Amino acid sequence: MMGLYSRRLNKVKAVIIFVVISLNSLFLVSCSQKVIRPYNGPEVTRVEVFKSERVLLVYHKDKVLKKYPIDLGFGPKGPKQFEGDGKTPEGKYFINKHNPNSAFYLSLGISYPNKENIDFAKSLRKSPGGDIFIHGSPNSGKKQGPDWTAGCIAVKNKHMKQLYRMIKTNTKIYIFP
Numbered sequence: 720m721m722g723l724y725s726r727r728l729n730k731v732k733a734v735i736i737f738v739v740i741s742l743n744s745l746f747l748v749s750c751s752q753k754v755i756r757p758y759n760g761p762e763v764t765r766v767e768v769f770k771s772e773r774v775l776l777v778y779h780k781d782k783v784l785k786k787y788p789i790d791l792g793f794g795p796k797g798p799k800q801f802e803g804d805g806k807t808p809e810g811k812y813f814i815n816k817h818n819p820n821s822a823f824y825l826s827l828g829i830s831y832p833n834k835e836n837i838d839f840a841k842s843l844r845k846s847p848g849g850d851i852f853i854h855g856s857p858n859s860g861k862k863q864g865p866d867w868t869a870g871c872i873a874v875k876n877k878h879m880k881q882l883y884r885m886i887k888t889n890t891k892i893y894i895f896p
Contacts, residue, residue: 750798755819758884761786766814766892767874770795770807775853775872777885784885787878790863792870799831799870800896801840802848807870807894808836814890817883822857824876825883829892855879 730842768775770791794805804845808831816828832840832847840847848870855876856863867873870893874882 735856736744736894737890739803739863748883755880755884760885763885763887763890766886766890768807770809770894770896775874775882777882785881790868790873791866792868793866793889795866799836799848799851801843802846803869804848805870807868807872808832809894809896810835812894813838814886814888814892816888818852819883821852821858822855823852823857823873823879826852826871827882827886829872829894833891835838851852853882 743827749870754855761782762785763777764780764840765778766775767778768789773790773791775787776783777858785819789887791807792799795807797806798809800807808829811834812833813830815837818826829851831851836847851870851872853872853874853876854868855878864872
């Protein structure tokens, strides 16, 4: 009788342990997810980046909705010309994707390179590069100094969450020197 009771007690303990571990796992996964609420403010009609001022402006028509401080590529002066130059592009582009699974805290793709960028790089037998984004901090958690990206535009994570919600795919982005 004692053996039967002991076996049942062990089974109950095993079930309880399984349930506790499952609930903890579910809680940890749900807490680590980036929860993005819908944006219900004025439509963002364009984004402007002023590299020399290290600022990104979000507009609805001619009204500035938000202003954010930014970091740039490690070679911030001048337009991006080639892969690996550490420069941030200059010119008119579009936001072409939303990436929730970025190596950084969220990211918005920029349509660099355009035909002009490609033709210029090809004329010098080089690659124009690509994968230019607006993004938050690295998911690795490494602390970054000013102008640390490979050519992207970096913002604080709390600002990236706002931008990710506000800016739709195909929104124009103008990047000025």
